[in-house]
Amino acid sequence: MQRHRQVAAAPQRRASETWEAIGQLISATLDRSPHILASDVDQAMEHASTVGRALVAAGHLDKHAVVVVADPIYLSITTVSGMAATTLDEDLGPVPGGATATDWTIYLPAPEPVTESVRAAVSGASHLSAEEPPGESTSKSAASDHENVLNLDALAQRAQERR
Amino acid sequence: MSPTSTSVSTYTRTQTATYLTDVVMGAIADILADLKIDVTVLYRDWKQDEAAIAAWIEEESLQQVVLECHQPNGTVAPIIEFPVAYTTTGKGDATFTADRAALARYRAKLERVPSGTTYGLICTFRKTRTPQPGWGPATRASTDGLKSLKFGTLGSAPHAAVSMRYLH
Numbered sequence: 001m002q003r004h005r006q007v008a009a010a011p012q013r014r015a016s017e018t019w020e021a022i023g024q025l026i027s028a029t030l031d032r033s034p035h036i037l038a039s040d041v042d043q044a045m046e047h048a049s050t051v052g053r054a055l056v057a058a059g060h061l062d063k064h065a066v067v068v069v070a071d072p073i074y075l076s077i078t079t080v081s082g083m084a085a086t087t088l089d090e091d092l093g094p095v096p097g098g099a100t101a102t103d104w105t106i107y108l109p110a111p112e113p114v115t116e117s118v119r120a121a122v123s124g125a126s127h128l129s130a131e132e133p134p135g136e137s138t139s140k141s142a143a144s145d146h147e148n149v150l151n152l153d154a155l156a157q158r159a160q161e162r163r
Numbered sequence: 164m165s166p167t168s169t170s171v172s173t174y175t176r177t178q179t180a181t182y183l184t185d186v187v188m189g190a191i192a193d194i195l196a197d198l199k200i201d202v203t204v205l206y207r208d209w210k211q212d213e214a215a216i217a218a219w220i221e222e223e224s225l226q227q228v229v230l231e232c233h234q235p236n237g238t239v240a241p242i243i244e245f246p247v248a249y250t251t252t253g254k255g256d257a258t259f260t261a262d263r264a265a266l267a268r269y270r271a272k273l274e275r276v277p278s279g280t281t282y283g284l285i286c287t288f289r290k291t292r293t294p295q296p297g298w299g300p301a302t303r304a305s306t307d308g309l310k311s312l313k314f315g316t317l318g319s320a321p322h323a324a325v326s327m328r329y330l331h
Contacts, residue, residue, distance in 0.1 A: 010185035011178035011259050011320065014217065016210045050206035053213075058189030059263045081185070082259040086174070113197040113270065117206075 001097045002074045004065075008088045009079040015057035019049050022077055025092050026068050026106065029075065032098030036070070044106060044127045051121040054114060064109030067133035070101035107133035178259075179320035180221035184213055186261045186318030187228050187245045187325055191284070194243060197270045200232065200280050208297060212284065215295035220323060223249050224292040228284065231304050235279040239304035241331040249323045257321035266327075269314055274331055306330050 005025060009018040023045035031038040045052070055061050056079055065076035075095050080088050110118035110130040122128035188209070195202050205212075219225035227246040231239050250257075285301050314327035 011174070011182035014181050014213055015185050015188065016213055050209070053209045054189065054192035054202070054206065056189075057185040057213075058193045059261065082182075082261065086178075086259070113193055116199075117196055117202055121206075 001072045001095075002076075003095045004076045004078070005091060005095070006078055006080050006088060007092070008085040008090055009056055009061070009081040010085065011082075012085045012088075015053040016049070018056045018061075018079055019045075019052040021092060022052070022066060022079075023049075025077065025094075026066075026075070028094040029068070029073065029098045030070055030101060030104055032094060033070070033101040034099075035102045036098075036104060040127070041104075044125060047125050048106070048108060048121055048128055051108070051114065051117050054117070055109065058114070060109060060111050060114065064111050066109065067107040068104065069107065069133055070098065070104035073097045073101055105129050105133075107131065174257075174259075174321045176221050176223075176322050177217075179322040180217040182259045182261075182320045183220055183247065183318055183323055183325050184217040187216060188213055189263075190245070190266055190317060190327070191228075191230055191243075193266070194230065194270060194273065195282060198232065198273060198276050198280070199278075200276065200282050205282075205284075211295075211297045215298055216286070218295060219286065219288070219292055220247060222293060223323075224288050224290050226287040226289040228286055229303060231283045231285060232276055233281045233283060233304075234277055236277075240309060241274060241276075241329060242304065242306060242309065244328040244330070245317065245325050246328065247323055247325050250321075257319065259318075259320050261318040262316065266314070266317060269329075273329070 007018055007021050007025070009015065013021060023042065026045065027038045027041040030036045030041050059081055061079040062081050065078045068075040073095060105127055107129045108118050108122060119130045122130045192202060192205060195205060216225065216228060225247050227244050230243040232241055233239055285303055286298070309330040312329045314329060316324055317327045318325050
């Protein structure tokens with residue numbers, strides 16, 4: 001379930017307020033699950049806030065999304081800065097689908113020149129990652145590829161049985 | 164005679180202050196990261212510094228934010244200044260713009276600094292300022308003998324604009 005949300009940054013919000021809005025969106029979405037505690041999500045976002053505010057202020061999140069992967073949710077969040085932020089029609093309500101989510105990871109973008117800072121910020125945090133998020137479509141095609149491999153194995157077995 | 168209508172957008176000084184604070188703080192974070200200077204303190208004090216700079220821009224007391232790089236041998240260089248220029252009234256056609264692409268290209272030209280270099284943030288004022296938590300009196304390092312390069316306008320908003328000057 002792929003969703004994209006945009007959050008208004010400056011001049012509507014300071015970088016720290018924008019990061020808090022992103023955190024509230026993620027927390028409200030994952031809080032629908034009985035398996036995920038909102039306090040754990042809040043803690044992860046607070047942990048990442050050190051570098052998160054800088055990502056917002058420098059405009060990196062305008063181009064590179066924070067991605068939340070919590071099957072079946074695949075939520076990418078970007079910011080909108082400048083004039084466009086003043087007229088943005090925001091939807092900060094919880095993204096549907098969170099009720100069945102169990103495991104979750106928040107992927108932070110790590111563009112230059114803050115790559116090392118992002119990696120350091122997520123280090124040791126179990127639900128944060130600075131790696132590339134798995135693409136939802138990639139996951140599906142990977143599953144299809146796997147099925148193809150199984151089919152090929154079955155065909156090979158049949159060929160052996162025929163001999 | 165056909166009817167006409169006009170649409171007037173009004174932006175506040177708070178929005179100008181919010182926007183330019185982000186532009187300055189974001190530029191400082193990227194510059195320090197580019198120079199591989201430890202940003203732990205910048206990240207830790209972010210909310211406090213962000214609030215102070217925004218308040219000072221809104222009340223139009225802030226003259227400039229100065230980023231000083233203190234090298235282990237005592238040299239203070241580079242020094243990067245972010246002067247703020249205020250307009251007397253909000254410009255009706257002004258927009259919120261930032262030249263981040265140009266800053267990225269410019270950052271690549273900054274001279275590297277030795278490992279162990281630290282930084283300091285100093286604000287100078289054009290009139291009496293409101294005191295802000297975490298900020299106290301400080302003395303700027305000398306800029307004697309440093310070469311100055313103007314970056315130009317870094318960001319602009321209806322009531323003010325911020326530019327950048329690189330001293331090395």
